[in-house]
Amino acid sequence: xxxxxxxxxxxxxxxxxxxxxxxxxxxxxxxxxxxxxxxxxxxxxxxxxxxxxxxxxxxxxxxxxxxxxxxxxxxxxxxxxxxxxxxxxx
Numbered sequence: 001x002x003x004x005x006x007x008x009x010x011x012x013x014x015x016x017x018x019x020x021x022x023x024x025x026x027x028x029x030x031x032x033x034x035x036x037x038x039x040x041x042x043x044x045x046x047x048x049x050x051x052x053x054x055x056x057x058x059x060x061x062x063x064x065x066x067x068x069x070x071x072x073x074x075x076x077x078x079x080x081x082x083x084x085x086x087x088x089x090x
Contacts, residue, residue: 041073048066
């Protein structure tokens with residue numbers, strides 16, 4: 001479930017980012033990329049990336065966190081996982 005603090009502007013910004021990411025589209029395929037559940041995982045990952053960069057987290061930690069988020073989101077709430085990772089980084 002998406003947290004209340006995520007704004008429509010956040011979603012619009014992330015959609016712009018995702019819609020223009022040809023490398024990601026090519027990597028996962030157009031249909032998979034457009035799936036609403038996959039899209040929500042991607043939104044959670046983009047939020048987490050922005051927040052970790054704001055904390056000046058090392059890029060290696062950010063990439064590892066995205067990998068954990070993607071892996072652990074299978075059958076789980078990606079936002080809950082993103083929030084746990086963020087809390088651990090604090």
